[in-house]
Amino acid sequence: MKSFFALVLLVVVLHDSKCAKILGVFPIPVRSHYSLGNALMKGLAEHGHDVTIVTPYIDKNPPKKGSYRQIELTGFAEAHEKHRKNMKMFDMEDMNSFVSLPVFLSIATAGAELTLNHTNVQNLLHSGEKFDAVILPQFMNDAHKGFAAHFDAPLILLSPLGANTWVNMLVANPSPTSYVPDALLSLSSQMTFCDRLTNTVFQVYSHLLNHLLAFPKQEKLYNQYFPNNPPFYDVLYNTSIVLVNSHPSLSQPVPYVPNMIDIGGFHIKPAKTLPDDLQKFLDDSKEGVIYFSMGSNLRSAELPPEKRDVFLSTFAKMKMKILWKWEEDVLPGQPKNVKLGKWLPQQEILAHPNVKLFITHGGLLSTTETIYHGVPVLAIPIAGDQKLNAHRIVNEGFGLSLGYKEISEQTLTQKLDELLNNSKYAKNAKKRSEIFHDRLVGPMETAVYWVEYVIRHRGAPHLKVAGVDLPWYKYMLVDVVGVIFIALVFNSYLFYKITKKICSWFSKPKVQKVKRS
CATH class of the missing domain: 3.40.50.2000 (Glycogen Phosphorylase B;)
Structure with missing residues (x-):
C-alpha cells in the first residue's frame, strides 16, 4: 500500500513539473540577449511547459511542443536600432569602465521603466493570471523582480555574462578580487599588483554605484508599478536559483554558492543544413x-x-x-x-x-x-x-x-x-x-531540470546561503575588523604608555644623599 501511494505521489510531482506555467521577461532589445532568453523559454516549452515570454522580438518559428505565447514589446527593437545607428559602435573601444558603468546604469533604469509602462506589460499585470515561476535576465533591471512577487512565484535569474558583480551581490556569492576579474575590465585571472588594485577599486566602486544610485532608482520604479508587493529589498534578495551562462570550458573556474547553476552553451543546437x-x-x-x-x-x-x-x-x-x-x-x-x-x-x-x-x-x-x-x-x-x-x-x-x-x-x-x-x-x-x-547531461537539460526543481520545491529556499540575509557590513566583517582594529589601536596605545612610564622610571637621575658633618 505504501509503495502504491509513493507511486501516486511521484506521478503527481512529475505531472506538476511537466505542466508548469512559466513567465519569462526578456526586454533588452539586443539580439544576443534575446537569443539567450528565447532559447531558454523555447527549451522549456519543448519539454511540455506552458510558457509566456515578454520580448522585443517575435520568433517566427515557435516550438511545436508545449505552449509558447509571445507578448511583444512593440517599438523596442525599432527604438534600439535607431539609437544604435546614431552611435559610433567601434568608438566604444575607448570607453573607460569607470565612466561607462554609470552610463549603463542610467540606460538600464530607463529601459526598466519603459518595460513596466508598456501597454502589453500592464495588460499582463492586470490579467489575474498565475505563474509557477518567473525567469528574468540579471542585467541592471532589479525593479523587474516585482513580477515574481506580483504573481507569487519563485524568482529565477539568467545571468548572460556568467558570474559577475550584479549577480554575486544578490546571492552572497564570494568573488575574490585577487584572481576573479570584473566582467567590464580588460584583465585576465593572472593579475599584477596594479591589476588587483584596479579590480578591487572597481568592484568597490560598482557596489557603491549599485547601493547608492541604481538600487534606489530601481526601488522607486518597483514601488510605483508594484504598490501592493512586499518591500523592494525583500524581493531583491529572494532569488531561488541563478542559471549562469558559463562552463569551465568557457571561462575560469570561480566559486559558486549552491543556487548558481552552470548552463553555458544551452542556446546551441545541432547544426542544420546549410543553404x-x-x-x-x-x-x-x-x-x-x-x-x-x-x-x-x-x-x-x-x-x-x-x-x-x-x-x-x-x-x-x-x-x-x-x-x-x-x-x-x-x-x-x-x-x-x-x-x-x-x-x-x-x-x-x-x-x-x-x-x-x-x-x-x-x-x-x-x-x-x-x-x-x-x-x-x-x-x-x-x-x-x-x-x-x-x-x-x-x-x-x-x-x-x-x-x-x-x-x-x-x-x-x-x-x-x-x-x-x-x-x-x-x-x-x-x-x-x-x-x-564532456558533461553528464546537456546544458539545456540541466536548465530545464533546475527550473522544474525550483517549482517542485516551492522556490527551493534550502539552496540559499545565510549570507543573503546579512547586511553588507556583517557579510564583509566590517564590524569584526573594526573591533579588532580598535583593540589593536588601544593595545598599542596602552603598550606605548606603559613603555613610556617604565622608561621614565629608569631615566630619572639618581639623587645622592650628602652626609652632614
Whole structure:
C-alpha cells in the first residue's frame, strides 16, 4: 500500500513539473540577449511547459511542443536600432569602465521603466493570471523582480555574462578580487599588483554605484508599478536559483554558492543544413575558409574606411577563401576570394570542417559557439565583456587577440599567419571542445531540470546561503575588523604608555644623599 501511494505521489510531482506555467521577461532589445532568453523559454516549452515570454522580438518559428505565447514589446527593437545607428559602435573601444558603468546604469533604469509602462506589460499585470515561476535576465533591471512577487512565484535569474558583480551581490556569492576579474575590465585571472588594485577599486566602486544610485532608482520604479508587493529589498534578495551562462570550458573556474547553476552553451543546437550556395562555397574551398563576423550589435559594414581597407588588402593576398558577414549590398574593393552575407548561419558555418579560423569580436555567444565546434579564434574585442573573453581565449591557447587600435596590415597578417600555420591553436580548440561536450547531461537539460526543481520545491529556499540575509557590513566583517582594529589601536596605545612610564622610571637621575658633618 505504501509503495502504491509513493507511486501516486511521484506521478503527481512529475505531472506538476511537466505542466508548469512559466513567465519569462526578456526586454533588452539586443539580439544576443534575446537569443539567450528565447532559447531558454523555447527549451522549456519543448519539454511540455506552458510558457509566456515578454520580448522585443517575435520568433517566427515557435516550438511545436508545449505552449509558447509571445507578448511583444512593440517599438523596442525599432527604438534600439535607431539609437544604435546614431552611435559610433567601434568608438566604444575607448570607453573607460569607470565612466561607462554609470552610463549603463542610467540606460538600464530607463529601459526598466519603459518595460513596466508598456501597454502589453500592464495588460499582463492586470490579467489575474498565475505563474509557477518567473525567469528574468540579471542585467541592471532589479525593479523587474516585482513580477515574481506580483504573481507569487519563485524568482529565477539568467545571468548572460556568467558570474559577475550584479549577480554575486544578490546571492552572497564570494568573488575574490585577487584572481576573479570584473566582467567590464580588460584583465585576465593572472593579475599584477596594479591589476588587483584596479579590480578591487572597481568592484568597490560598482557596489557603491549599485547601493547608492541604481538600487534606489530601481526601488522607486518597483514601488510605483508594484504598490501592493512586499518591500523592494525583500524581493531583491529572494532569488531561488541563478542559471549562469558559463562552463569551465568557457571561462575560469570561480566559486559558486549552491543556487548558481552552470548552463553555458544551452542556446546551441545541432547544426542544420546549410543553404545551397554556402554549402557549395564551403565544400569547394579545399584550401580552407576564414569566417569573419563582428556579431549582431557591432557590424562590419560600420568599420571606418581605413580599418576596412586593412582587411581587404590582407584578404586579397591570401589563398584561402573568406566568408564575411557584411551587412550591406556592396563591399567597395571586394577581393575575388571573399564571399559576403548580410546574415549568416554561424553555428552551421563553424560546424563545417573546411572552416579553419573565426575572426570575431569576442562576444560570449560567439566564443561559446566556436568552442562548441572547436575552431581557433582571432578576437578583436571592442566593449563589454569582450576584452575579458579575449584574455581567456589567449590564456587557454586556442586563439589570439588583436586590439582595435592595433589593426594594421602588418599586425593582422602576423596574427593570421601564426593562427593558420601553428597547429597548436587548432589542437587547443579541439581540446576545449572536448571539455565542453564532456558533461553528464546537456546544458539545456540541466536548465530545464533546475527550473522544474525550483517549482517542485516551492522556490527551493534550502539552496540559499545565510549570507543573503546579512547586511553588507556583517557579510564583509566590517564590524569584526573594526573591533579588532580598535583593540589593536588601544593595545598599542596602552603598550606605548606603559613603555613610556617604565622608561621614565629608569631615566630619572639618581639623587645622592650628602652626609652632614
